[in-house]
Structures are given as structure tokens and as C-alpha cells.
Amino acid sequence: MQEGGIRDDGGRGAPKKERGERYAQILDAAIDVFADKGFFKARISDVAEQAGVADGTIYLYFRNKDELLIRIFEEKMGVMIDGVRAELLPVADPLERLRVFARHHFAQVEAHRTLAEVLQVELRLSNKFLKEYRPEKLWQYLAIIEECVRDGQACGRIRPEIDPYVFSWAFFGAMDELAMQWILQRRTRILPMPTAETVADVFICGISTSNPPNPPKKESA
Amino acid sequence: MQEGGIRDDGGRGAPKKERGERYAQILDAAIDVFADKGFFKARISDVAEQAGVADGTIYLYFRNKDELLIRIFEEKMGVMIDGVRAELLPVADPLERLRVFARHHFAQVEAHRTLAEVLQVELRLSNKFLKEYRPEKLWQYLAIIEECVRDGQACGRIRPEIDPYVFSWAFFGAMDELAMQWILQRRTRILPMPTAETVADVFICGISTSNPPNPPKKESA
């Protein structure tokens, strides 16, 4: 939908180059500016200035302002997905996989604060993205959580009455909200990595069949 | 009110009337319009038309468009807080109180879909509200959750290593995300009341000291 659509754009066609130095340059600038001012209040000229290019140059790489936001999301969610998949590779236990997922999520948020801001805040943005846009990448991200739950249920480690789909949104929602609060509050009441452990504890404990009051934490990070 | 410092309004002073038929009329219209079009894409003239008043009339009751959104939030979060407090009155058990909280939250979302849409979607909208605005009412709402946890820890029903503050955001985040998905998706994979029970189960089970694999559910909707 967002890429293959045959849109009559007056013959100019889509931007010729999709990747390259300029492309990443503008994308990064847009992340910063959107995170700072918010998508609607950010001006294209702000992004252009931040990227060190002329306003018009942006339109050589992105069809319009909306596409800039969509591309940020697609691009960066792809990184999140690839990243967490890589970390999950060596982990077999479904419950432990959820812990690894949480750790990775918060680690990324901590490492890329402005990115997280755009992903979390701006993506909830307008009808454009909430009603028309289908965030496939987000669904892929969620599907990883869902799969952990199904696996856990298959091997009897996770209670069968838990709906994996509902769980995935609950798990993601909890992490997302905490990450947002960490970003918004300059206070230290929420710290990414300890929070990751807490979230993992509560959710793992909440769905596990065996219920060790104190799950065997390895206190990493 | 408590949003002091939102903006320098040039000394014009606050609108003369805070309450009244017209006030509620406009507020309700704004909820509908914002839910439908999104805050940024909604026009004051849309709200005026929906409310059956002239554009200018809105400015007799609200300082500007931003205040309209803030007032919606304050007003309606107040209702949420009052509502859940009333329902919690007869419930003593801290864990059960969390279940009641979840039920009330989803019941409200189900009953007032457009309101929920505005509160959840639009409030996360701009840095205006995320960085400058202090959502005291939201904090009050969260504080109720936090208090349940503290109470539960005090009487030994809830594990002491759980950070009540972190928990409150995780709990709220999970419910909020699920509610948003219910609104966004016309599918029936997420149904408010069963979801409320699932969320309650997982979180209660996740923080409880005793861990009944199948918590004693009473009348799940």
C-alpha cells in the first residue's frame, strides 16, 4: 500500500533514489526534528535545515511529509525486528525469550532516545496513521511476542487460557508506556534496564504455569 | 487550573464561563470531531458546526483550540477517576481492586468510544501535551493503581520487590494499548470485557505472593 501503490502524481513519479547518503541524512534529521517539535508542528524547512539541504531536496527522496514519517517508522521498526530476532536466536525457553525481548526493547529506547520518541509518540499521531496506515512492521514486531507465547503454551510452560494476541498488545503496551514516561520525565524513577526486568518479571510470572515468587533473575545489564 | 504555564495568553484572562449548557455542548462536539478527524485535522468550524454554534462562540468558552483538548481531558479524566473510586469503595482486597479497576477502565472505553479515542489517541499527540502540559489528572488516575499495589504490599498480598510506580504505568499502558487496538480494529479479536479479565489475571497473578494458576474469577462479562 505505501510503496507499490499506483498513484498518479503528475508524471514525476516516485523519488529516484531510495537509499544513499542524502536519504539517511534527511531521515535522521526528520527523526530529530519530529521528536523535538512533533510531526505536525515540524516544518519541512526545519527538517531541511537540520539535514543541511534545501527544502526541495527532501522531495527528491520523499514524496511528501507523511511519507517521511512512514519511512522513519518502517526503517527503524525493521531494525528493531532484526535486532530482537538476532538476540532471540540462542534463547530457547519461551519465558526467557520474553525477558530478552523486554531487555532489547528498553536497550534500544535507551540507546536511541529521539527515535523512540518518534516511534512511540508520533506514530499514534493522526487518522492518517491510525486509521488508514497499516503498520505492518509493528504487527511483525508483535507477532514475535505472540509466537513466544504460543511456543510456551505448546510446551506447557505458559497457561493455555492466555490469549497470545491479547497478551502481545498488553506486553507491548506496558513497555511502550514505560518507555514513553522515561523519555518524558527527566526524573530517574524509571530507568530502562531495571524496568525491563520488572516488566519481564511481572508478565512472565503472570502467565507461567509454575509460579516461582522470585523468578531466577540473572541481573544482566 | 492545574495546567498553569501551558502558554502565555497575553493577559487576556480566562473565558468568562466555565460551565453551562453551551459549554458542555461544545465540549461534546469537540470530542466527536476530534475523535473523527484527529485534533490537528479537525477545524474549529467543524466543532462549531457539530455544536450548532458560531465559530466565534467557541472562543467565549475556550481560550483556543488547545484548551479545548485540555478541557476534554481534564473533564473526562475527572469522570474516570470519580467513577473508579466509587466502584472501588466496597472492595477491600488490593488484588481484587486492580481487577475492578481494569473492568471499570474497559467498561468506560466500551461505553464512550469516541471519548476514549480522543483521550488515548489525541492526547499522545503533540509535544504540546507531552512535554509542556502536565496531565495531573492522569497522574491521579495512576496514583489509584499505585495505591492498590502499596496496600497489597503492606498486607503481604503483593510481592515487595515490585515498584508500585513502575507497575502503575505498565498496568495502564497495557490497558491503554489494548483499548486503542479495540477502537482501531473493527475486528473482534479484542473484546473489552474479556480483555479486562485477561489483563487483570496476568497482572494480579504476576505480582501476587500466592500464585493460583487459575485465579478465582467471579462473573467475567
Place this chain on the structure above:
Amino acid sequence: MQEGGIRDDGGRGAPKKERGERYAQILDAAIDVFADKGFFKARISDVAEQAGVADGTIYLYFRNKDELLIRIFEEKMGVMIDGVRAELLPVADPLERLRVFARHHFAQVEAHRTLAEVLQVELRLSNKFLKEYRPEKLWQYLAIIEECVRDGQACGRIRPEIDPYVFSWAFFGAMDELAMQWILQRRTRILPMPTAETVADVFICGISTSNPPNPPKKESA
């Protein structure tokens, strides 16, 4: 097409008021500005300034720049049509009617120089108007000529082999071109009223069955 079309313009709808002081004020300003700078080079702000209103005000009366041009054409061609019909009322002889038509055309051009400029020059303007827009009013104007010829053929005053439709465009084209040259050239080689007589002479003489070398001119104007 140009009026009744159901165009989804985002709910704002068509300008509320179609007539009034402001409407005529803007229309007249647009005629002047378009005549002076040409439609494409004229800016809305030029029209606004000339009309003594703010830019935005124009959009309260006209959907967009294109509609401004179309309205000018519709409005003023209507006047041309009504005017020539009134003058033709007392004239019975088909050949004489053509002469009256020519006189009226040039008289109008002479009286409303800028209007003529817009009608003639700008209407031939873009694909918008030449390929999409159907100038019904122009066709009505031409139909009057055509009717004269048919009447003349019916009563034997005009040669039957003349195609009335082709003639109407030839007659109009000749007058139009001459009017344009009169406007463009500040020289006095072409003067409207004598030119009207010459055109009438040539065309009447060219299609008449009887051929008085010197048609009975009444040398008016």
C-alpha cells in the same frame, strides 16, 4: 459541471455567498489583474490587493483560482448574450441581424476593454479550459449567429450551401481576432465600430444570395 458538481472538498462546501458587493468587487478586480498580468502570472494576492480585501477573503467567494476565471467567463458572457439578444429583438432581417450582432460585439469590446482581454486571451488559456471546461455560454453566443444563418437560409436570403455552424465560428473568429488586435495594438489602424461595419459587410456580402456590391450601410457609430 462547473456548478452542480458534487466535489468532496473536505466538508467546507462551496462558498456561502454567491452574490453581493464583495463578490462583484473581487470579480472586477480579477478581470483587471488577469487582463494585466495574464491568468497564470497573476497572483491571488494581486487580485486581493486590487479588490482591497485579504487573500483569504477570496476563498470565501470562490473555490479556487480556476473558478475565478470560470466565473468571470460565465458571468460576462451571460451579459454579452443577454445584451445582443435584446438588441436583436426588433431586427427581423437575418442579414441585418448579423450586422447588429457585429456592432454589439465590438461596442462591448470597446466599452469593456479589460473584460474583453480576459475573455479573449485568457480563455484560450490552458487545457483546463480548452479541454476539460465546456464553455456552454460561448456556445450559446455562437448559437445566436447560427440561428441567424438558418433563418436567412429558410427565407432564401442566405445561400443554402453555407454551413451555419462553420459560419458561426468563422464570424466569431474574425471578430475576436480583430478585437484582440485592437486591444493589443495601441495604434489606431483598427477602430471598433468601423471594423464592425467592415466585418458585417464582408460576411453579409459573402453569404447573401443577392449581392449588392455596396450593401446599404447606414453608417451608424
Place this chain on the structure above:
Amino acid sequence: MQEGGIRDDGGRGAPKKERGERYAQILDAAIDVFADKGFFKARISDVAEQAGVADGTIYLYFRNKDELLIRIFEEKMGVMIDGVRAELLPVADPLERLRVFARHHFAQVEAHRTLAEVLQVELRLSNKFLKEYRPEKLWQYLAIIEECVRDGQACGRIRPEIDPYVFSWAFFGAMDELAMQWILQRRTRILPMPTAETVADVFICGISTSNPPNPPKKESA
């Protein structure tokens, strides 16, 4: 060339090459594109694409977009002038010369539809060309008509009271308008060659001293 005074081009000087394969290639592409989209809506990149060259290449042959249109006009009007002169060579009778002129005009329009579209439609386009540009080539074309009339008056074949200058514009205007309508309408109510005869008939008959109701047509197409 003869368009001296069109614009102050800042002393850059004329393009280096005036003729060549590339030159004609671009000119032809421009004719097609201008005819299709209209001068103002046509983009230089459209012309470049159609010509199979890079955008910048066009500026090696033409100073700017305006000059492209002027060159088309000059170039092609030159062809028209040369062509009609060649056809007029063997024709002595002034009235017959007018008929040959009309035939040639419509034959060219029929043979080069897009060219005709550009010449007729686009040239009437902006004040740029109507007020600043002096279309000497068009005047030369008109002068041929004028000369026929003068010759005809000198030998008594054409009524002396006809102003040759006015006549030339009327004659051209009639043909031009008919040609434009033929192009615009996909209907067959106007066919070039029969129309040429009708126009010739009417005008010749209209200015001739002797007035044969049915002029001796020779081989009408």
C-alpha cells in the same frame, strides 16, 4: 533575431548552437508536450524526457522556457510562410490566391495537429507573448493576405472600400478559430479541407466586385 527586446537576459548571451540534431529534437519534443499539457503546465523535465535528453541539456540550446515557445513559433511560422509562398507562386488571380492560402493553412493544420495546437492556443497565452513579444513572423504571414487584397483592388477584382489590413486579420481570425475548434472537438462537424473551401467562398464572395452566387470552385477537396 527579430524578437529583440523580449527580455534582459543579463548579458549571458545566446545559446551557442542554433541548429543541429539536438536542437530539432528538443523543439519537436516541446511542441508535443506544450500541445498536450499547455505551456504553463508543461515542465521542462517533461520536454527533456520527451526529447530523451537531460533537463540541463535544454539550456544549452534555449535560454529558458519562454524562448522554447518563441522558437517554436518563429521556426514553424517560417515554414508556414515559405510553404504558402511556394504554393502561391503559380497563382495569379488575387481572389484565387486567397483560396490557395486558405487551403494551405488548413492543410498544414491537418498535417501537424500538435504544432497547430501550440501555435494557436499557447501563443495567445500570456501577456508575455501578447504584449511584449512582437510576432513578426505572424505579421509576415498576415502581410501575404494583405498583399493579395491590395493586388485585387489594384486590378479591380476586389472592392476598394475593403481595408486590406482589417481584412487580413478577419481572414486569419476566421481560419484560426475554425482550426482551433477542429482540434478541440473530436467531432467531425468541422473538417479541415471542406472548411477551407467554405471560408474561401465566403470571404472571396464577400469582397469580390463581381458576385457570382456560386463561385467557380475548382477541385474542392
Place this chain on the structure above:
DNA sequence: AATGAATGAGCTTTCATTCAT
């Protein structure tokens, strides 16, 4: 000679807000 990425001025259009009535 040829390229085409980059430029940035310029324009239409929108809409929150005002204020005379």
C-alpha cells in the same frame, strides 16, 4: 557537450482567531 542532483524563491490555499454588529 551532456548530465541530473540540488537549489530556493514563489505560490496557492488553509484555518485559528478577531471584532464590528
Place this chain on the structure above:
DNA sequence: AATGAATGAAAGCTCATTCAT
């Protein structure tokens, strides 16, 4: 209190033109 016509600043986007390669 209420109106709604008028305002005018603001911004997304286009595209003729340039120039380093």
C-alpha cells in the same frame, strides 16, 4: 451573549534554473 465575515500568517510543495562532475 452570539455571530460569522474577514483576516493574514503560515507552510507544503513545485519546478525553472544552475553547476560540479
